Amino acid sequence: MLAGLMLHPYAVLLMEDPSIDPMTTAGHICMVLADLVLLGSALVLSFDARLRRSLIRARMATAATLVAVQDLPLLVISVADPTHGGHSYRLTTGHVATVLVVLLVFTVRIRDQHPPRFSPLLGGLLLGGVVLAVRLSLLVLDPSPFLSVKRGADLAVLAVVTLGMVLIALALLRSSLPRWAAVRVSCGIFAVFGARVWSTLFEATEPPLPAMVGVVLCSALLATTVVGLLLATLHDTAVRETRLLLRAAQAEATVQHDREVVHEMRAATAGIVAGVHLLTGDTVPPGPRRLALTHMVDVEAARLGRSFADSAEELDALGVDDLIGPLVVAQDALGHPVAWQPGGHRVVGRHDALTEVLNVLLTNAHHHARGHATAVTSRAVGDVVELRVSDRGPGIEPGLQDRLFQWGARGSTSTGQGIGLQRAHRLMLELGGSLRHEPPDADSGGTTFVVTLHNADADAEPTLFSPDVTAPPPPVPAPAAAPVTVPAAVAGSRR
Numbered sequence: 001m002l003a004g005l006m007l008h009p010y011a012v013l014l015m016e017d018p019s020i021d022p023m024t025t026a027g028h029i030c031m032v033l034a035d036l037v038l039l040g041s042a043l044v045l046s047f048d049a050r051l052r053r054s055l056i057r058a059r060m061a062t063a064a065t066l067v068a069v070q071d072l073p074l075l076v077i078s079v080a081d082p083t084h085g086g087h088s089y090r091l092t093t094g095h096v097a098t099v100l101v102v103l104l105v106f107t108v109r110i111r112d113q114h115p116p117r118f119s120p121l122l123g124g125l126l127l128g129g130v131v132l133a134v135r136l137s138l139l140v141l142d143p144s145p146f147l148s149v150k151r152g153a154d155l156a157v158l159a160v161v162t163l164g165m166v167l168i169a170l171a172l173l174r175s176s177l178p179r180w181a182a183v184r185v186s187c188g189i190f191a192v193f194g195a196r197v198w199s200t201l202f203e204a205t206e207p208p209l210p211a212m213v214g215v216v217l218c219s220a221l222l223a224t225t226v227v228g229l230l231l232a233t234l235h236d237t238a239v240r241e242t243r244l245l246l247r248a249a250q251a252e253a254t255v256q257h258d259r260e261v262v263h264e265m266r267a268a269t270a271g272i273v274a275g276v277h278l279l280t281g282d283t284v285p286p287g288p289r290r291l292a293l294t295h296m297v298d299v300e301a302a303r304l305g306r307s308f309a310d311s312a313e314e315l316d317a318l319g320v321d322d323l324i325g326p327l328v329v330a331q332d333a334l335g336h337p338v339a340w341q342p343g344g345h346r347v348v349g350r351h352d353a354l355t356e357v358l359n360v361l362l363t364n365a366h367h368h369a370r371g372h373a374t375a376v377t378s379r380a381v382g383d384v385v386e387l388r389v390s391d392r393g394p395g396i397e398p399g400l401q402d403r404l405f406q407w408g409a410r411g412s413t414s415t416g417q418g419i420g421l422q423r424a425h426r427l428m429l430e431l432g433g434s435l436r437h438e439p440p441d442a443d444s445g446g447t448t449f450v451v452t453l454h455n456a457d458a459d460a461e462p463t464l465f466s467p468d469v470t471a472p473p474p475p476v477p478a479p480a481a482a483p484v485t486v487p488a489a490v491a492g493s494r495r
Contacts, residue, residue, distance in 0.1 A: 003213070003220035027207025028079050031088045034219040035075065038068040041219070041226045046120045048230045051237060056175040057229065058120040060185070063102045064222065065124025070098060070131040077139075084143070089199045089207045089215070092145040093157055094135030099164035101131050106171040147200050158200070165193045178232070181225050188221035256407065259419060261307060264356050267363045267420075271330030272300050278333055296329040303352050313350040315431075317456035320345045320378050320387065323355050327362055328376070336366040336374065343378040345385045346456035349431045354453070357427050357435065360420040361389040361449050369393030372446070383458035384433075387451040395440055395447050404437055428452075 045061035048054070074087040086092075105127070138145050147154040169186040177185075195214025202208070275297045284290045306313075321342040328338045347354070358376075365374040369391035377388045396404065405425035407418065421435075428435040433453040440446055 003216045023209070024082075024085070024206045027209075027212050028075065028088060030212045030216055031075050031207070032072070034215045035068045035072050037219040037223050038064050041223045042068070042121060042124060044223075044226045044230055048226065048233050049120060051230075052233045054176065056172075056177055059105050060226075061120035062124040062127065063105050065121050066102060066105070066128040066131060067098065069125055069128025070135060073132055074135065084139075085206065086144075086146050086199070086204070087139075089196060089204065089211045091147045091158065091161065091196045091200045092135070092138070093142070093147065094131075094138045094145060095161055095196075096157060096164075097131050097134045099161050099168070101127055103164050103168050103171070106168055106175075146203070148203065149201060158197075162193075165189060178229070181229055184221050184225045188218035188225075191215075191221070192218035264359070264420075264423070265304060265307065267359055268300050268304050271327075271333060271359075272297055272304070274333035275300075275330060292325075292329045293333065296326040296333070299326040300330060303355060306352055313352060315348055315350060317346050318349055318351055318354065320347060320385065323351065324358060324376055324378075324387075327355065327359055330359075331362050331366060331374075334366065336362070338362060338365075339373060339375040341377060345378050345380055347385045347433075347453035348456050349433065349453050353427045353431055354451075357424040357451060358387070358389070360424040361451075364420060365389060365391040365393070365447070369447070380455055380457075383455050384452050385455045387453075388438075388448060389451070390446060390448040392446040395445055396437065401437065401439075405435070 042061045042064035045057050045064065049057035049061060071088075074084075078085045078088040147158055149155060149158070169189055172182045172186050172189075175182060191214045195211040195218075198204075198214070199208055199211045204211070275293045278284050279290065279293055279297065284293060321344065324340055325342075328340045331338045362374065362376075370393050372392040374389070374391045377390075379386055405421055407422045425435045428451060431453060433451065435452075436450050438448040438450050440448065
């Protein structure tokens, strides 16, 4: 289609004034169009070579620019002087220089096999200028340098040109170009070469139509091929970018997961270290408190060891008091007293995941409540159990409440990383429960987080995800109003 469009001057000029020679004029116009398409193809190839970092594409851009630059001035001479008209469609001795330089462009070895740092178009412009100078010099020495099959010397030159064209095509076919592209460009080379051989054999005095068809076919094949190569490069670049983004997302998720695990390990280790320090010292005599500390260290150490396991926990019925007790003791060992009243409730969940969620809430209360009291209460509400962790600290900043459970969200004065609440919220969703922040009362203030899980003693089956984790909870009395007692093991630590 492109070749047919480039041949339109024939149809236009045949309808014009019959006094002009439409065949010659149309032939010259088609040659100009072919050279301009050649330059456009070189520009696209240069861009493609930079994207792909392809040496063969850069060489093709240089060769296309070279051919167009050395051909256009001679075409202008042909139009201006009919005696030199054959330069636009016949073979001359100057074509030996053109073919040899193009062959050199495709066969010269480069150590790193990467495109040169300078522009391939600039290289083609310089080489085309050199070849043009050689051809103009030959034109001065011989005003009619056209080859003739009737002279033996010209047949030898024709054989050299033919061999050069074959070697250029072989270099393309053996290159890293896609097979389809190498075949198309090689066909274009032989098309333009066959066109000039046709004109040389018949010693045409005006551009023959078959020769012009071969010339524009070459330019059309090259133009459509380089566009196809560029589209393939853009597609491959998009695919590679998508893969890199996927790998980056996977790496980011891995890093995020590792940071979450390290965050929880740091919090769990702090309680273990504090408990071990008290046990190895002389401050805790034998009795309930020492037994509670020993139990807490064993439970937390076991949980810490399971964090490295590959297999996931199964859902099970868990005693809330068995989960909260060791955490309260660990917080007490860290100097953070927590008021807790056992309720005897059981929930459906995973032991380590729910323990981690409660540990995050208690640790945050320790760090941000500024020494104010913290309380943990539990109660059954229908087929769910609510665990409330409340403190009387300064509360959540107003601008932080809407993004409280996002990764990296933290207050302006916080020294944390904004990891714990995000992970705790996600773990609760995975357990089929919820974690929400309850807005404080105007009078009491402080911070209250509510953990909701399926009641193991209820008849209804738990669901994987809560249908609405943001729905407002039923009214619950403030922790201060509820009767709060401390287990004997923990109470001994505050005496």
